[in-house]
Structures are given as C-alpha cells and as structure tokens.
Amino acid sequence: QRIGVPREIFPGEKRVATVPDVVEKLAKLGFTVAIETGAGEAANFDDDSYRAAGAQVLPDADALWAASDIVLKVRPPTPEEVARLRPGSILIGFVWPAQHPELMQQLSQRGATVLAIDSLPRTLSRAQKMDALTSTAGVSGYRAVIEAANAFGRYFNGQITAAGKVPPAKVFIAGAGVAGLAAIGTAANLGAIVRANDTRAEVADQVKSLGGEFVKVDYEEDGSGGGGYARVMSEGFQAAQRQMYAQQAREADIIITTALIPGKPAPKLITAEMVRSMKPGSVIVDMAAEQGGNCELTVPGEAVVRHGVTIIGYTDLPSRLAKQSSTLYATNLLRLVEELCKAKDGVAVVNMEDDAIRGLTVVKDGAITWPAPPLAAP
Numbered sequence: 001q002r003i004g005v006p007r008e009i010f011p012g013e014k015r016v017a018t019v020p021d022v023v024e025k026l027a028k029l030g031f032t033v034a035i036e037t038g039a040g041e042a043a044n045f046d047d048d049s050y051r052a053a054g055a056q057v058l059p060d061a062d063a064l065w066a067a068s069d070i071v072l073k074v075r076p077p078t079p080e081e082v083a084r085l086r087p088g089s090i091l092i093g094f095v096w097p098a099q100h101p102e103l104m105q106q107l108s109q110r111g112a113t114v115l116a117i118d119s120l121p122r123t124l125s126r127a128q129k130m131d132a133l134t135s136t137a138g139v140s141g142y143r144a145v146i147e148a149a150n151a152f153g154r155y156f157n158g159q160i161t162a163a164g165k166v167p168p169a170k171v172f173i174a175g176a177g178v179a180g181l182a183a184i185g186t187a188a189n190l191g192a193i194v195r196a197n198d199t200r201a202e203v204a205d206q207v208k209s210l211g212g213e214f215v216k217v218d219y220e221e222d223g224s225g226g227g228g229y230a231r232v233m234s235e236g237f238q239a240a241q242r243q244m245y246a247q248q249a250r251e252a253d254i255i256i257t258t259a260l261i262p263g264k265p266a267p268k269l270i271t272a273e274m275v276r277s278m279k280p281g282s283v284i285v286d287m288a289a290e291q292g293g294n295c296e297l298t299v300p301g302e303a304v305v306r307h308g309v310t311i312i313g314y315t316d317l318p319s320r321l322a323k324q325s326s327t328l329y330a331t332n333l334l335r336l337v338e339e340l341c342k343a344k345d346g347v348a349v350v351n352m353e354d355d356a357i358r359g360l361t362v363v364k365d366g367a368i369t370w371p372a373p374p375l376a377a378p
C-alpha cells in the first residue's frame, strides 16, 4: 500500500505528518511513501530530504490524495480534503469527533476508515508511544516558556555580577498536566523560581521532581475527574483558589496557565483584577486560549498588553516549533502504523478487537464507530 502525506492547508499550520527519518522506517514495513511537494517546507524538511529517504514527491494535492491508500495528516481534513479521500482508504490524524459532527458525516459518506489520534485511549500503557496529545502538549509547554522569556525584560536566572545583583524570575504555573509539567521543567532549567498549582493533588510529587514548588489551595477537595483529567470544582474551592492565585499574581513575574477540563470551557483562574495587580513588564502565557482562556483578558491568537502586562494567547504553539513537533508526531504515527502492520507486509489492518485501535477508530469502512465503548476496568 502507499502512504501519502499532503501539505497542511490550515492557515499558519507549519507541521507535517511525516519526516524523512520516519519515511525510511515506513518503507521497512513494506509501504511506499509519497508526499505532496512542499509538505515539509514550513517545518524545514525540503522535498529533496524526503526523496533521499525514498519518498516519491507528487506535484499537487489532487495527485497525492488520488495515489494514497493511507493518508497521514495533522489537522482535521477540510471539506475539500474529504472530497479527495478515496473510498476504502484510511485517514490518520487529529479529528476531534465531538467538536466536528458535520465532518464525521462527510467522512462516513466517503466510505473510508478514519483513525483519530486524539481519541486514543491514553490510559493504556501500550498506547503511550502513540500519544500525540502528550508529545504536542510537551512541545507547547516548552514553547510557552520560550515565548514568555522572549517577552520578559529580564533574566530568568539570578546572577551576581560586577554590574549588580539580579534576582531570579518568579514563574507561576496554573495546571500541572502534561503541558504544565513541561513548562515547569523548562522554566526551572532556565533558573527561575517555579511554583505550580493543580486541582489534582496527585501531581504534587511530579511538580517537585521537575524543580518546582507545589502550592496548595487551602480547601479540602480533590479535583480528579477520572482518567487523569480534572473536573469542575465547588464554589467554595474556587473562592479559596482565587484568593491564593491573587497572592501568586502579585508575586509572580510570569504566569503560564494550562488548566483544562474535558468537554468544558477553560476555568477562569486569572481575573482582570489579578492582572492589574501584577508588576509592569510581567508576562502571562495563556495556553488555554483556544478553549476560551484561563485569563479574563486573553485574546485568542494574539499577544496584547493590558495594565502593563503582556498577555500571550497564541493558539499555534506547536507550529512555532514545527520541526520538533513534526518529528515527535511523525514518530507517534509510525508507532501506530506498526500496530496496524504487524506482518510488515506493507498492508494496514484495522483490528477492532484491539483496545487501542478500537478506541481511535472513529469511522470504519464508512460506518461511524465513535464513541468507542468504555474500556473494561483493568
């Protein structure tokens, strides 16, 4: 079978679903690989590097989709792309079926099979190697710190030099999931004093192991909502949390927010009042901007200055480190294709008896198979 990789067409999207090193490994599984010309350009992989790895380079999207038995993508397909998807073929990429009911109908009408990498059952340890949400969140957390450092007018690390004494920057991280933990590690490595909070008490040790201090809300309530995710907290907890965050906002130079609750708008943790209380020149990076933001003053997709504080609401953090995020994503997809082709004979088999594969298969031969039944308790 032939695996095809089109150029991503979403405005500003710089990632690509496979990279030259991975092309070689897909070939070893028995597949031929084709890419659309320019597919990797924005991530600094030129056509020649794919050719050298053994890929064919096709001249346009029509040729690419027509030639592909399996299509690897990053962003959910547009209606134009769905129309190019061959009946009987397999599409692999981010789909977000809950947010895109119309797209699901269109995909089903094409008679294709669709594997949504966002629907992978993340709690299966066997699935971790394919977990693109984790690799993407890791890149985003790192990049959030780099964006903050770029907008901040001082060093992160403390210094004592002949020119004077410089105090270390104080960084507060709201939400210590995958992205938050990556941000904690990165900020600590740059030498900042890092504090973090999460409603799930279980993350306190992970925060410490990355060099951060876990700050507790003075209220007895745990926020674990199942599957490692958070739930909406009581009014009483939220009031106590606001008080603690107000204190942290006054002390911090940089705040990075990452708090999300599955299926809900992002919790508003940083109020306009808290922003006003921050020192001029402080920076907020709101990684929840796309889900409505954790800060009341965030403008999704933009960097704005409010009350002397730079508030960064970029929604394209993975594209801002496109080579790295593409490489990790391509490896996640390679691990998935390996699972689909255990015989290494260049033919993908979607085995619905396999829990991991069942979980992410959202359309099978034109039939909508999302949502998957819950996993049996271990």
Ligand code: NAD
Residues within 6 Å of the ligand: 122, 123, 124, 125, 128, 131, 133, 134, 137, 174, 175, 176, 177, 178, 179, 180, 197, 198, 199, 200, 223, 227, 228, 229, 230, 231, 233, 258, 259, 260, 261, 262, 267, 269
């Ligand atoms: P996420 O992006 O949904 O949320 C980010 C963080 O925000 C979470 O840690 C959440 O607890 C926190 N949060 C939510 N509301 C908050 C509030 N009001 N105040 C403060 N913090 C708040 O989560 P994620 O990063 O995708 O993953 C969450 C968990 O899932 C992690 O613990 C991760 O280890 C786990 N996970 C497990 C597996 C696995 O078992 N194999 C795989 C991937 C992730």
